[in-house]
Amino acid sequence: MTDYNDSPKGYLRLKIPKLSAHISSQEFSHIDSFCSDRLNGILRIGAVTKSYTCFTQGDLLMKEGKITNVLSREGTRVLIPGASLKGAIRTYAEFLSNSCAGSGTASCSDRLCIVCSMFGTLGKLGRVQFDDVLVNERSLKTTVVSGPSQWKGKATLPNTGKIYSHTLSETGQKTSNYEVIEPGSSFQFEVTVKGLTKKEFGLLLVAMGVSRKRFAIKLGRGKNIGFGSVTLRPENFLKISAVSETSISGEQLTNFINECANVYLQSITGDNDIVTNLDKIIDDSKKVLQLEE
Numbered sequence: 001m002t003d004y005n006d007s008p009k010g011y012l013r014l015k016i017p018k019l020s021a022h023i024s025s026q027e028f029s030h031i032d033s034f035c036s037d038r039l040n041g042i043l044r045i046g047a048v049t050k051s052y053t054c055f056t057q058g059d060l061l062m063k064e065g066k067i068t069n070v071l072s073r074e075g076t077r078v079l080i081p082g083a084s085l086k087g088a089i090r091t092y093a094e095f096l097s098n099s100c101a102g103s104g105t106a107s108c109s110d111r112l113c114i115v116c117s118m119f120g121t122l123g124k125l126g127r128v129q130f131d132d133v134l135v136n137e138r139s140l141k142t143t144v145v146s147g148p149s150q151w152k153g154k155a156t157l158p159n160t161g162k163i164y165s166h167t168l169s170e171t172g173q174k175t176s177n178y179e180v181i182e183p184g185s186s187f188q189f190e191v192t193v194k195g196l197t198k199k200e201f202g203l204l205l206v207a208m209g210v211s212r213k214r215f216a217i218k219l220g221r222g223k224n225i226g227f228g229s230v231t232l233r234p235e236n237f238l239k240i241s242a243v244s245e246t247s248i249s250g251e252q253l254t255n256f257i258n259e260c261a262n263v264y265l266q267s268i269t270g271d272n273d274i275v276t277n278l279d280k281i282i283d284d285s286k287k288v289l290q291l292e293e
């Protein structure tokens with residue numbers, strides 16, 4: 001196994017890239033988002049779980065005599081929280097761009113870094129929106145597994161410099177039960193983008209691991225004990241302009257994704273920290289992607 005000089009705690013150590021420049025003004029308004037060089041629309045993503053994946057939010061039930069953290073439900077539908085998807089993808093974006101992650105979001109007040117500009121910060125809504133998803137229970141396989149009771153479940157922690165690995169995992173006393181989605185389950189979610197430049201949309205795609213620099217991401221809780229390996233694939237982009245809506249899919253979508261991702265990837269070629277982080281993330285997820293073929 002590749003040695004990144006990591007502890008066996010279930011994560012990869014990555015450098016937090018330097019904040020290079022604040023790119024966007026707080027004053028960016030919704031009207032600006034319909035300028036002809038901005039992208040607006042809804043990106044539909046298909047997700048496939050490659051390990052147990054856990055989105056529990058504190059709902060508890062007694063199952064087989066044990067207190068169990070269960071998935072949140074609405075009727076017979078399982079809730080996948082948009083905030084969890086957004087937090088996970090934001091973390092990748094922070095390691096793959098010159099954001100304020102190393103200096104704390106406090107630095108992003110008058111002018112925003114690329115990540116705060118896209119994902120939002122205190123007092124400023126983002127321009128990338130992840131809605132909650134309700135998945136019909138019958139289309140998901142769920143089961144109950146045991147895990148350590150204290151999980152470092154938070155996806156977005158400033159200044160941490162670590163990302164959870166697909167292969168390394170922490171062990172601990174398995175004292176609690178968790179309801180999880182089984183590997184091989186699929187669900188879809190939508191990302192609404194407002195007024196993104198091609199470069200920003202490119203960062204979003206690279207951070208989701210769906211560009212030519214493909215990787216699997218880690219989602220949800222229990223990422224430190226081997227849970228939450230998920231692969232994503234874009235299925236459709238409904239491009240919305242002031243005058244029309246265009247549905248982009250298939251080969252056309254692949255070309256569009258490559259075009260935007262390349263704008264972003266070209267912009268970071270000279271940044272050794274980001275290029276190294278991307279290589280490490282790709283290398284770490286290789287085994288997960290092999291399961292796909």
Ligand SMILES: [Zn+2]
Nearest residue numbers: 100108113116
């Ligand atoms: Zn920022």
